[in-house]
Amino acid sequence: MSKLTADLQANLLLFIEETQMNNLVWGLKNEAEGWLACDSSEFEESEVMPFWSNKADAEQHNLEEWADFEVSEIPLDVFVEDWLITLSEDGVLVGVNWNAQLEGKEIEPSSLAKMYLK
DSSP, X not given: OOOOOSOHHHHHHHHHHHXXXXXXXXXXXXXXXXXXXXXXSSSTTOEEEEEBSSHHXXXXXXXXXXTTOEEEEEEHHHIIIIIHHHHHHHTEEEEESOOTTXXXXXXXXXXXXXXXXX
């Protein structure tokens, strides 16, 4: 059962907590397109790449238009030290722990990286 709720700030904090505990981040990728990125619902002309703190929550989104993607893991150190830097350079936001309604925080990669330093 998912721990994600309508409280997007709580879902963000859960993302930090669970990824630090498991040392893994989960996303969706496929052969043709690579890692899933979509248009931001909060910021015009911005892309957002969604990630989850556990495999089960990522799998809930692996259907309908995203059914051809696979749930894949990224080691936390690689995510923080490589991915967040590259996403920041590319101007791509990070979507964390989107719930079943596809609601979740869309955050600057540098802001997310700073949350791991606390």
